[in-house]
Amino acid sequence: xxxxxxxxxxxxxxxxxxxxxxxxxxxxxxxxxxxxxxxxxxxxxxxxxxxxxxxxxxxxxxxxxxxxxxxxxxxxxxxxxxxxxxxxxxxxxxxxxxxxxxxxxxxxxxxxxxxxxxxxxxxxxxxxxxxxxxxxxxxxxxxxxxxxxxxxxxxxxxxxxxxxxxxxxxxxxxxxxxxxxxxxxxxxxxxxxxxxxxxxxxxxxxxxxxxxxxxxxxxxxxxxxxxxxxxxxxxxxxxxxxxxxxxxxxxxxxxxxxxxxxxxxxxxxxxxxxxxxxxxxxxxxxxxxxxxxxxxxxxxxx
Amino acid sequence: xxxxxxxxxxxxxxxxxxxxxxxxxxxxxxxxxxxxxxxxxxxxxxxxxxxxxxxxxxxxxxxxxxxxxxxxxxxxxxxxxxxxxxxxxxxxxxxxxxxxxxxxxxxxxxxxxxxxxxxxxxxxxxxxxxxxxxxxxxxxxxxxxxxxxxxxxxxxxxxxxxxxxxxxxxxxxxxxxxxxxxxxxxxxxxxxxxxxxxxxxxxxxxxxxxxxxxxxxxxxxxxxxxxxxxxxxxxxxxxxxxxxxxxxxxxxxxxxxxxxxxxxxxxxxxxxxxxxxxxxxxxxxxxxxxxxxxxxxxxxxxxxxxxxxxxxxxxxxxxxxxxxxxxxx
Amino acid sequence: xxxxxxxxxxxxxxxxxxxxxxxxxxxxxxxxxxxxxxxxxxxxxxxxxxxxxxxxxxxxxxxxxxxxxxxxxxxxxxxxxxxxxxxxxxxxxxxxxxxxxxxxxxxxxxxxxxxxxxxxxxxxxxxxxxxxxxxxxxxxxxxxxxxxxxxxxxxxxxxxxxxxxxxxxxxxxxxxxxxxxxxxxxxxxxxxxxxxxxxxxxxxxxxxxxxxxxxxxxxxxxxxxxxxxxxxxxxxxxxxxxxxxxxxxxxxxx
Numbered sequence: 001x002x003x004x005x006x007x008x009x010x011x012x013x014x015x016x017x018x019x020x021x022x023x024x025x026x027x028x029x030x031x032x033x034x035x036x037x038x039x040x041x042x043x044x045x046x047x048x049x050x051x052x053x054x055x056x057x058x059x060x061x062x063x064x065x066x067x068x069x070x071x072x073x074x075x076x077x078x079x080x081x082x083x084x085x086x087x088x089x090x091x092x093x094x095x096x097x098x099x100x101x102x103x104x105x106x107x108x109x110x111x112x113x114x115x116x117x118x119x120x121x122x123x124x125x126x127x128x129x130x131x132x133x134x135x136x137x138x139x140x141x142x143x144x145x146x147x148x149x150x151x152x153x154x155x156x157x158x159x160x161x162x163x164x165x166x167x168x169x170x171x172x173x174x175x176x177x178x179x180x181x182x183x184x185x186x187x188x189x190x191x192x193x194x195x196x197x198x199x200x201x202x203x204x205x206x207x208x209x210x211x212x213x214x215x216x217x218x219x220x221x222x223x224x225x226x227x228x229x230x231x232x233x234x235x236x237x238x239x240x241x242x243x244x245x246x247x248x249x250x251x252x253x254x255x256x257x258x259x260x261x262x263x264x265x266x267x268x269x270x271x272x273x274x275x276x277x278x279x280x281x282x283x284x285x286x287x288x289x290x291x292x293x294x295x296x297x298x299x300x301x302x
Numbered sequence: 303x304x305x306x307x308x309x310x311x312x313x314x315x316x317x318x319x320x321x322x323x324x325x326x327x328x329x330x331x332x333x334x335x336x337x338x339x340x341x342x343x344x345x346x347x348x349x350x351x352x353x354x355x356x357x358x359x360x361x362x363x364x365x366x367x368x369x370x371x372x373x374x375x376x377x378x379x380x381x382x383x384x385x386x387x388x389x390x391x392x393x394x395x396x397x398x399x400x401x402x403x404x405x406x407x408x409x410x411x412x413x414x415x416x417x418x419x420x421x422x423x424x425x426x427x428x429x430x431x432x433x434x435x436x437x438x439x440x441x442x443x444x445x446x447x448x449x450x451x452x453x454x455x456x457x458x459x460x461x462x463x464x465x466x467x468x469x470x471x472x473x474x475x476x477x478x479x480x481x482x483x484x485x486x487x488x489x490x491x492x493x494x495x496x497x498x499x500x501x502x503x504x505x506x507x508x509x510x511x512x513x514x515x516x517x518x519x520x521x522x523x524x525x526x527x528x529x530x531x532x533x534x535x536x537x538x539x540x541x542x543x544x545x546x547x548x549x550x551x552x553x554x555x556x557x558x559x560x561x562x563x564x565x566x567x568x569x570x571x572x573x574x575x576x577x578x579x580x581x582x583x584x585x586x587x588x589x590x591x592x593x594x595x596x597x598x599x600x601x602x603x604x605x606x607x608x609x610x611x612x613x614x615x616x617x618x619x620x621x622x623x624x625x626x627x628x629x630x631x
Numbered sequence: 632x633x634x635x636x637x638x639x640x641x642x643x644x645x646x647x648x649x650x651x652x653x654x655x656x657x658x659x660x661x662x663x664x665x666x667x668x669x670x671x672x673x674x675x676x677x678x679x680x681x682x683x684x685x686x687x688x689x690x691x692x693x694x695x696x697x698x699x700x701x702x703x704x705x706x707x708x709x710x711x712x713x714x715x716x717x718x719x720x721x722x723x724x725x726x727x728x729x730x731x732x733x734x735x736x737x738x739x740x741x742x743x744x745x746x747x748x749x750x751x752x753x754x755x756x757x758x759x760x761x762x763x764x765x766x767x768x769x770x771x772x773x774x775x776x777x778x779x780x781x782x783x784x785x786x787x788x789x790x791x792x793x794x795x796x797x798x799x800x801x802x803x804x805x806x807x808x809x810x811x812x813x814x815x816x817x818x819x820x821x822x823x824x825x826x827x828x829x830x831x832x833x834x835x836x837x838x839x840x841x842x843x844x845x846x847x848x849x850x851x852x853x854x855x856x857x858x859x860x861x862x863x864x865x866x867x868x869x870x871x872x873x874x875x876x877x878x879x880x881x882x883x884x885x
Contacts, residue, residue, distance in 0.1 A: 037415055088599055101414055105361055108415050109555070110598045116548070116591035124588065237426070240419060275434045282423040289420050290408055478748060486737055486760050487747040489726070493734035496723040503683060505709030505738025505800055514744045609725065609780065616778070 008149045009266045015154045017262020018161035022216040023239035024246065024254040025168065026209025032185035032249045033205050035099040036107045040081045040115035042236025044210040047077050048217025049227040050122065056137050063137060070218045071211055078210025082203055085110040093198040095188045115233070122229035130226045138225050153223020160219045164212055165255065177204050185249070234278075241285040247295030257296060260284075307615040310563070311480070318342075318469045327462060335461035339533040341573045342472040343526050348553040348569035349479045349562060350522040355551065356560030356608065357483050358515045359495030361414055363547040364405075364421035367428045368398045368520040370542035372527025374432070377445040377537055387451045387467070387532060394524040402520025406513040425544045433539045444538025451532045468529050475522050480562055482518065484615045491515055492560075545587060552594045558604025561611035568604070634697055635660045636804055636835050637682070642691035644677050651677040653859035654691070659804070659837050664830040666846040667839045669856035670880055675839045676718055678856070679808055682837075683715045684708040695804070710739050712803035716793045716810060718839075724782030728773055729764060731781045731792055735799030736763035767799040771825065787818040791825075798829075805829070807838040811845055823849050847871065855879065 023045055030038045051073045055066040089103050089110070097103070139153035172178035177200075183191040184201045192198060221227045239254075242261055246253025261281050268277045288295065326335050347365060354362050372394035379385045379393055409420050432439050439445070451467050482488055494501040494508045502508050531537050553572040558564020576586045597604070635658035644652040652674045659665045667675050680686030682693055684705040693701045700708055709715075714735070723731050740760055746753030768774045771791040776784060781792060790810060797805060810826075811819045823845050830836055830851075840846045846853060846867070853870045855863040857879040863870055870876055 037419070085595075105414055105418075106598055106602065108361070108418060109551075110595055112548070113591050113595035113598065117588060117595065120585075120588035120591055124585065237422070241423075244416070244419075273434075275430065278430050279427050282427045285423050286408075286420060289412055289416060293412070293416075482744070482747055485747045485753075486733060486757055487742050487744060489730045489733055490737045490742055492726060492730070493723055496725065497721055499685065499705075500717070500721045500723075501734065503685065503705045503709055503715055504735045504796070505706055506734070507706060507738075518744065612726070612730075613778075 004149065006270060009270055010263055011148045011150055012154050013263040013266025013269075014259055015150070015157045015262070016265070017259035018158050018255075019216050019220055019235065019258075020238045020242050020261055021255040021258030022161050022164060022212050023235055024242035024258050025165075025251055026213045027236070027239055027243045028246070028249065028251055028254045029181070029185075029205045029209050031243065033181065033202060034086070034104075034107075036086070036104045037111070037240065038081065038086070038206075038209075039108060039112040039236065040085060040118065041111075041209065041213060041239070042232030042234075043115045043118040044074055044077055044081070044213035044232070045217035045220075045235050046119070046122065046227070046229065046232035048074050048214030049221035049231060050217075051214070052137075052218045052221045053131055053133055053227050056133050066218070067215075070214050074210045074214025075207045077214070078206040078208075079203060081111065081114060081210070082206040085114045086202070086206075087199075090199075090202075093192070098188070098198070115236075119229050119233065126229060128229060130228045132226050133221055135225075137222060139222050140225065151223060153219070157216075157219050157223055160215065164215060168208070168212070168251075171208070177201070181205055181208075238281040241281045241288075244285060245288045245292075245295050247297040250295070250297040253295060253297030310614065314566075315473055318473060319466070322469070323462060323465060326465060332461040335465050336533065337573070337577065338465055339468045339529070341570055342468045343530045343533070344550075344553065344573045345566050345569035346472055346475045346526040346529070347523060347550050348557065348565040348572070349476060350519045350526070351550050352554045352557075352560065352562065352565035352568075353479055353482065353522075354515055354519040355554055356558075356565070357488055357495065358491050358512060359414075360410070360512065360516070361418040361551075362421045362519075363418060363544065363551060364424045365523060365547040365550045366425050366542040366544065367405075367421075368402060368523035369527040369530070369546075370428055370432060371398050371401060372524030373531040373537045373541070374439055374445070374527075375524070376528040376531040377448050378438070380449050380532070381445065381447060384449075387528070390528045390532070391471075391525055394528045395521045398524030398527075399517055399521045402517040402524075403513060406516030406520070410509060410512040410516060422544065422547075425547050429539060429543055432542060439539070442539055444536060444540075445531075446536050448531050448535045448537070450535060464533055468533055471525065471529055475525065476562070476566070478518075478522070480615070482515075483562055484612070487511075548594070549590060552590050552597070554604075556593060556597045556601075556604055558606040558608060558611070560608030561604065561606050563611050563614070564604045564606035564608070567606055636663075636696060637837065638692070638694040639678075639682065640692040640694070642678065642681055642693060643689045644674075644681055644686060645689045650859045652681065652688075655856065655859070655861045656691075657854045657861060657864055659835060661835055662830065662833055663851045664826065664836045664849060665838070666850035666853045667837060667856065668841070668843070668846055668853060669862075672858070673856040673879075674859040675856055676808055679715065679806055679839060683713060683806060706738070709800060709802075712739075712800075713806065714797035714800040714802035714804070715806035716797050716808055718808040718812065720789060720793060722781050722789055722793050722796070725780060727777065728779050728781050728784070728792060729768070729777040732767050732773075732796045732799045733760055733764040735767070735796040736760045736801075739800050763799050763801055767795040770798060770829075771795040787814050790814065790818075791822075794825075803835060805834055805836045807836065807840075809839055809841065811840060811842045819845055 023041065026041050027038060030036065048070050051070045052066055055061045055069050061069065086107050089106050091097065139151065139156050141152045143150050143152050143155050172182055180196045180201050181204060183194065183196060184198060238261055239258065242258035243254050246257035261284060264284065265277045265280045268280045322338060326338060347369060351362065351365055354360050375394040375397055376390040379390050405424065409417055412420055433442060451464050490506050491511055494506060494511060498508050549572060553568030554565055556571060557568025637659040640656045642652055642655045643650065655678060667678065669675055677686060681688045684703050688701055692699060695711060695713060700711065723734065737760055740756060742756065746756055768777060771794065773788065773792060773795055781789065784792060794807065794810060811822055814822060819842060826836060827849050850867055852865065853867055854861060855870060855876050862875045862879060863873045
């Protein structure tokens with residue numbers, strides 16, 4: 001019989017992993033459309049958390065009001081990233097120009113720089129401290145079932161993630177913009193010829209991804225109770241790892257890979273001091289890039 | 303015209319070996335001596351990264367790994383085994399070359415952005431290791447009491463002499479990088495960067511050459527790390543956070559990707575700018591983020607572009623009868 | 632009588648159900664200038680890609696100087712003496728003309744980091760590279776443009792540059808993929824003359840072309856592909872008269 005402690009740790013690992021999954025989805029969507037990486041994506045997560053903080057402390061809003069605020073700020077921020085770091089390099093929207101190496105590298109750097117700027121601004125404003133969210137908002141009540149002990153927040157992360165994934169699936173398959181996104185992801189030229197506006201799809205993808213990321217940041221901040229300006233950076237790197245392991249263009253792959261990373265970290269955490277568990281994700285990344293470069297669920301392009 | 307390349311190099315050497323020390327001696331403060339050495343180390347780092355990211359076209363964020371390996375090798379050896387400066391350099395170069403060759407061999411076949419992220423992962427892993435492997439690296443407290451440069455048993459006296467040693471090594475490193483970049487080898491590496499598949503069809507050994515460049519850049523950075531350790535006499539994990547890699551990369555981009563003069567300019571700016579704007583102190587990171595962003599957006603070729611650099615040093619192509627034949631109609 | 636320089640036997644390349652190249656066999660003899668023609672989509676460039684090692688073949692044999700080269704990587708094949716150009720012109724626009732061509736000379740002669748760092752070691756090799764580069768530049772009258780960034784050249788000159796670069800490899804066999812594409816009549820005649828001169832000097836050339844008059848004029852032999860299969864192989868006069876070839880191009884009995 002597995003120790004309940006181990007079970008609980010694994011459950012937490014799954015929950016943490018789902019955070020990576022949600023953030024990874026944002027990255028994957030962008031990658032599918034632009035073949036580019038958005039390194040400012042982690043800041044969306046951070047902004048979601050900070051918006052929660054501000055909503056709770058400065059604005060003293062009730063929880064149900066904070067949620068739409070986070071969504072709004074998240075979407076706006078995502079739009080901003082696209083405008084500032086990606087749009088300026090997009091002079092033409094044919095496939096070769098859109099996904100050229102020069103543009104991909106330039107946007108990697110520009111989004112990295114933008115993320116850095118945002119992080120540092122937050123760092124300056126809040127002096128790099130870990131800031132606490134008021135007790136009444138937190139989801140820290142313990143919850144147990146089947147031998148697993150978690151906090152309500154950790155459970156909430158899992159539940160909210162599943163709900164968001166369901167919404168995403170709905171959007172991608174049942175709304176016009178979602179179908180447009182899928183069309184552009186699988187066949188850019190075909191989509192263009194069908195009259196789909198590439199720029200609109202790109203903006204939509206950024207907004208959707210940012211919504212997901214911001215909500216993830218919100219839930220995590222409510223679960224663990226504190227926020228810090230650099231919290232998004234570690235998450236986005238692990239989300240990137242999840243994206244790569246998942247096969248770069250596969251959404252289910254990114255989700256599963258995210259959970260795998262979370263579980264791997266939790267497992268490692270049982271045996272190693274916590275500082276070293278950081279390396280689990282990087283080790284997984286390097287191993288994947290070396291031995292399984294196409295990831296677990298690479299989709300075959302038609 | 304044809305002399306321009308040679309005169310630039312000569313002028314720079316004179317600057318480094320005569321003018322600057324004269325200024326430093328006149329100013330008389332060890333602080334400026336230390337600063338000058340930091341600038342020199344930055345130039346070497348930027349130049350080496352430029353070799354990899356500019357000439358070879360491999361966007362990399364792993365500067366701190368090899369720089370740090372070199373620095374810690376120097377620290378550990380000289381503090382615990384009392385080795386002299388040259389031994390430290392040799393040991394660091396050997397170690398970073400081996401590690402560089404291994405990493406290079408493993409990573410080089412990854413395409414651009416994945417190579418970049420893999421190097422980022424390496425950098426972060428290195429930092430985490432340095433921070434936590436206290437037994438080896440003395441962890442967060444850093445390595446104190448690294449002896450100053452000792453050449454052939456004779457302890458290099460004051461900060462001015464220390465500056466000379468650093469300047470000399472800087473010039474040697476620059477010379478090596480210059481030779482590699484402005485030669486047929488450099489040309490081949492640029493061709494591989496421009497179009498790998500095409501370069502392969504021309505018979506160039508693309509993978510091998512990329513690994514070679516990676517190894518060379520690692521070795522040079524390792525040597526720079528030794529220089530830093532001995533001139534600063536203290537190193538700590540904070541010197542090797544991933545952000546430092548980004549800093550050096552910013553220097554390369556701002557100065558000019560693929561151009562050695564650009565890298566020199568970038569290195570100088572990177573160190574002196576925050577010094578000049580002392581008041582902004584811990585806004586350094588923010589400023590660099592903005593500088594990097596604006597650079598990529600507005601001045602992607604940098605302050606001194608590769609095209610200009612190649613034209614400037616055109617006649618420096620070694621042993622080429624081309625410069626002789628050119629007069630023939 | 633020595634064996635043919637290039638022997639292609641039963642070469643096939645399938646792309647998930649599409650037979651781009653289907654059981655093609657032909658020879659190219661030493662010193663021959665062979666033309667490979669066919670309607671669009673006949674598989675000519677794919678065939679080139681397979682021979683040059685850029686595209687892995689599905690089936691079949693390719694022998695160069697009697698040795699099998701199928702499955703070797705393009706770098707190896709280039710160093711064995713096969714140089715190629717591309718249909719869509721792949722030169723390096725941001726570096727100078729001289730540097731473009733020298734990139735071709737470097738590969739087969741080999742270059743080492745050590746030789747670069749220690750000039751005495753690399754001197755002879757550097758001179759050999761420079762010689763090969765200059766020779767290739769002279770052949771195509773590009774010496775005057777040596778210092779220009781390649782991107783500044785006129786289209787016709789760029790095409791010549793690409794061939795010059797391939798020549799710098801000092802190859803035994805030259806594969807040219809539509810060298811006359813986009814050239815006007817004068818340029819095409821110049822090209823034709825140059826190719827003949829190269830052939831006369833001993834170089835073996837296999838070229839893919841759409842420009843019929845040029846092909847008919849300069850080629851010693853012509854191989855015709857249609858939908859991946861070889862439908863004719865012979866001297867220009869015979870090909871011109873061949874009914875199958877006519878049908879392939881015109882889509883039916885004339």
